[in-house]
Amino acid sequence: MFTPIKTPKVYDQVIEQIKLKIKSGELKKGDKLPSEREMSESLCVSRTSVREAIKALEVIGLIESRQGAGNFIKTNFDNSLFEPLSVMFMLQESSLKEMYDLRKTLELECGRLASKNIKDNELEHLSAILDRMYQSETEEESLELDIKFHYVIVKSARNVLLTNILEVISQLMDEFIRTSRMQILHTDNSREILLSMHEDLVKALKFRDEKAIQSAMEKHFDLIWKAYGY
Amino acid sequence: MFTPIKTPKVYDQVIEQIKLKIKSGELKKGDKLPSEREMSESLCVSRTSVREAIKALEVIGLIESRQGAGNFIKTNFDNSLFEPLSVMFMLQESSLKEMYDLRKTLELECGRLASKNIKDNELEHLSAILDRMYQSETEEESLELDIKFHYVIVKSARNVLLTNILEVISQLMDEFIRTSRMQILHTDNSREILLSMHEDLVKALKFRDEKAIQSAMEKHFDLIWKAYGY
Structure with a gap:
């Protein structure tokens, strides 16, 4: 039998990069993330992958997406x-x-x-x-x-x-x-x-x-x- | 000043429903989720919303999506x-x-x-x-x-x-x-x-x-x- 090959998912890698910036202290509570376009360009991935990553981080309550203003690291985690x-x-x-x-x-x-x-x-x-x-x-x-x-x-x-x-x-x-x-x-x-x-x-x-x-x-x-x- | 009105997001509600089924014991480790089409029909939401919810639960490591087989509650959480x-x-x-x-x-x-x-x-x-x-x-x-x-x-x-x-x-x-x-x-x-x-x-x-x-x-x-x- 073959073992299925696991390809690392692109959005996972985007999330990983965001986490690294948090670990290094470059991103802090309340900070604004670069725009989706900027992120997709600097990470060389599609905007869909960036959007998937952002969405997931929004769901777990790490990121807050404000209409028209962009994406921010939350300041208050209210347990989410x-x-x-x-x-x-x-x-x-x-x-x-x-x-x-x-x-x-x-x-x-x-x-x-x-x-x-x-x-x-x-x-x-x-x-x-x-x-x-x-x-x-x-x-x-x-x-x-x-x-x-x-x-x-x-x-x-x-x-x-x-x-x-x-x-x-x-x-x-x-x-x-x-x-x-x-x-x-x-x-x-x-x-x-x-x-x-x-x-x-x-x-x-x-x-x-x-x-x-x-x-x-x-x-x-x-x-x-x-x-x-x- | 007006306070921005927070509309509950649809994918959040989908996630909530999945969590409720876990709490009640209806969904257990290793269980297969209904198909995205079935979920979107029974929850009366778009398939996009279902997909967003699934994706987010995949990112936090609760759900595993197997090509062609569907979405499953993970059996092994390996800390994700x-x-x-x-x-x-x-x-x-x-x-x-x-x-x-x-x-x-x-x-x-x-x-x-x-x-x-x-x-x-x-x-x-x-x-x-x-x-x-x-x-x-x-x-x-x-x-x-x-x-x-x-x-x-x-x-x-x-x-x-x-x-x-x-x-x-x-x-x-x-x-x-x-x-x-x-x-x-x-x-x-x-x-x-x-x-x-x-x-x-x-x-x-x-x-x-x-x-x-x-x-x-x-x-x-x-x-x-x-x-x-x-």
């Missing part, structure tokens, strides 16, 4: 670049346990970094959210506050890579979190336990205590996992 | 889906410290999981690599063995998500690792220290000692970071 990541997660049929392990690891690290980098106004924000959690009367509102609470911690870790990856996993686990919260709330004293756990997190961050925040996070995640019935 | 991730890392201008923190966190978790999941033949493989590290005579060979060594640990953690994310970060940090290894090797007894650290890693895994592997990993990474001059 991570879309492929989340599709792959789904196709890999990753188990909930795999996601949970990864998420717990990243949240613990966020906690550790937050204990070093959190600012006073972020600490105040956390306390304010916690106060509202105590007063909250509906499950829907509590859940929203809970998510907000953890998001403040993640942001105050000040590591963009970590934040971005965590966001993708969180989206995937959204359903899981809703379910586990419901499970927790169906056991006795559950509301009090959850609130005191969040209290511990705020306290550890206030004292900028690396060990305390990690152990508080660990306890919190263990509860979540158990609540889910594992 | 993570390409956008690595481009984003570059555009975010993430600091080395950010990458290092993330990588250390993930490698420590890999160590922990590996201590639970590693198989006997993988342990033997690690010992064999370590033996060769002792005998290695060139820096190039040592580096290759070092990378292989860590890769076996990562694989034996048996968490695909973790492995994939770590691979992207490793590629980004490749240059960094080479440099730091050189720095380490330019200090006294460095070779012996590195070898004994790898020895500790193997020992901890053999005893399936979760705490020992994490502390050995931590020491190893601390050395790497210090060697880099921080």
Whole structure:
């Protein structure tokens, strides 16, 4: 049998060139790309190939095409670049346990970094959210506050890579979190336990205590996992 | 001033539909997509829009288009889906410290999981690599063995998500690792220290000692970071 010969696709090579310019720092966020005509001339490829490459980079959210103005490297990625990541997660049929392990690891690290980098106004924000959690009367509102609470911690870790990856996993686990919260709330004293756990997190961050925040996070995640019935 | 009106692009909607079918499990790895004609009819969009969507999904490595046979969901992702991730890392201008923190966190978790999941033949493989590290005579060979060594640990953690994310970060940090290894090797007894650290890693895994592997990993990474001059 013959093995099919793989010819490198032209648009792939165009994309490769754009990526190289990003790697070298020649192209930065917000920069305008050369016109399609210029690119096709300097790369010695057809304008169709250039257009295919641009279109693909637009779809993955790296490039923004503005009517009449040209093509630009996006300044704000609003997670679109991570879309492929989340599709792959789904196709890999990753188990909930795999996601949970990864998420717990990243949240613990966020906690550790937050204990070093959190600012006073972020600490105040956390306390304010916690106060509202105590007063909250509906499950829907509590859940929203809970998510907000953890998001403040993640942001105050000040590591963009970590934040971005965590966001993708969180989206995937959204359903899981809703379910586990419901499970927790169906056991006795559950509301009090959850609130005191969040209290511990705020306290550890206030004292900028690396060990305390990690152990508080660990306890919190263990509860979540158990609540889910594992 | 008017704000430009954003019209959702047709190909985006086609991609959305394909993603939904993946989420619902209707489309799985290796599955064939309906023909472009069928898709354009059932989605009520032009064939051009379908083709643009397919092309974009091909570029990000989700779909494979086989001449004459049609379009298929890929079975093997060979990291292409993570390409956008690595481009984003570059555009975010993430600091080395950010990458290092993330990588250390993930490698420590890999160590922990590996201590639970590693198989006997993988342990033997690690010992064999370590033996060769002792005998290695060139820096190039040592580096290759070092990378292989860590890769076996990562694989034996048996968490695909973790492995994939770590691979992207490793590629980004490749240059960094080479440099730091050189720095380490330019200090006294460095070779012996590195070898004994790898020895500790193997020992901890053999005893399936979760705490020992994490502390050995931590020491190893601390050395790497210090060697880099921080």
